[in-house]
Amino acid sequence: MLIIKNRQELSDFVQSIRAKQLTLGFVPTMGALHEGHLSLIKRSIEGNQYTLCSIFVNPTQFNNPTDLEKYPRTEQEDIRKLESAGCDAVYIPGVNDLYPQGLENDFTDMGGLDSVMEGAFRPGHFQGMATVVKRLLMQAQPTRAYFGEKDFQQLQIIRKMVKDEKLPVEIIGVPIVREESGLALSSRNMRLSPDFKEKSVMIYQTLVKAKELASQLPPRQIIPIIEQIYSHSDLKLEYFTLVEEEDLRTFDDFEKGKHYRAFVAAFAGEIRLIDNIQIR
Ligand code: AMP
Numbered sequence: 001m002l003i004i005k006n007r008q009e010l011s012d013f014v015q016s017i018r019a020k021q022l023t024l025g026f027v028p029t030m031g032a033l034h035e036g037h038l039s040l041i042k043r044s045i046e047g048n049q050y051t052l053c054s055i056f057v058n059p060t061q062f063n064n065p066t067d068l069e070k071y072p073r074t075e076q077e078d079i080r081k082l083e084s085a086g087c088d089a090v091y092i093p094g095v096n097d098l099y100p101q102g103l104e105n106d107f108t109d110m111g112g113l114d115s116v117m118e119g120a121f122r123p124g125h126f127q128g129m130a131t132v133v134k135r136l137l138m139q140a141q142p143t144r145a146y147f148g149e150k151d152f153q154q155l156q157i158i159r160k161m162v163k164d165e166k167l168p169v170e171i172i173g174v175p176i177v178r179e180e181s182g183l184a185l186s187s188r189n190m191r192l193s194p195d196f197k198e199k200s201v202m203i204y205q206t207l208v209k210a211k212e213l214a215s216q217l218p219p220r221q222i223i224p225i226i227e228q229i230y231s232h233s234d235l236k237l238e239y240f241t242l243v244e245e246e247d248l249r250t251f252d253d254f255e256k257g258k259h260y261r262a263f264v265a266a267f268a269g270e271i272r273l274i275d276n277i278q279i280r
Pocket of ligand 1: 028029030035039098146147149150178185186249
């Protein structure tokens with residue numbers, strides 16, 4: 001596997017791919033790789049002649065400095081996992097390769113997709129995320145780029161940005177990979193104590209419960225039932241909401257032909273976890 005350490009090396013790599021007219025699949029990550037990330041790599045390998053992963057812990061998308069500082073960094077292990085997954089190349093840039101003019105965001109109009117859920121609780125997070133994703137897409141010039149439904153709001157924002165700015169790349173969403181317990185895989189899980197890891201299984205269970213309730217009840221009756229469950233638990237709920245998939249807005253009643261998802265953010269001790277599920 002080719003290890004690309006800076007922007008110039010990436011440019012050489014991209015030129016060689018384009019000269020040979022090969023399709024390139026791209027998987028941007030912040031490292032601390034797990035089976036969720038590897039499922040994106042697998043999809044990319046299946047759909048493209050070449051697969052490039054990037055590992056970059058993007059400072060501008062962290063609204064909490066402690067979260068940035070404590071973000072797990074496991075580069076050698078990541079490289080080993082990518083290699084055994086059959087990834088062709090990994091781009092591990094420095095901050096200067098993505099932010100040559102300093103840590104400033106490019107503004108992206110997200111049409112309100114960023115004012116709810118994660119956007120409401122993590123100010124600036126999506127502008128930072130969109131800045132780095134756009135810069136990475138422009139540098140890597142992939143045929144397709146792969147993002148997990150684990151961060152469904154992020155996926156919808158990227159889809160809109162790529163469409164609005166006519167970036168020549170196909171965006172592909174990949175289903176959430178979970179532990180057997182139902183807990184969604186996340187780089188943050190390695191910071192959970194064994195006790196909180198066990199307790200965090202309720203996140204998935206409440207999502208499944210909301211899905212079951214959605215066959216009989218409207219959202220205004222489902223949400224208090226779920227909130228009640230959290231109020232009797234050791235997890236601290238930040239939000240539990242049901243929204244329509246396209247515009248991420250809350251709604252009064254389910255309509256035929258539309259898709260809906262339940263979203264949750266909760267603290268297990270210090271660790272903030274998010275998850276979601278399609279309910280209809
Ligand atoms: P991150 O390293 O957390 O920025 O994640 C990189 C990519 O992996 C994003 O597109 C995530 O949505 C995706 N991802 C993270 N966890 C999972 C998971 N459990 N299942 C599927 N995709 C995931």
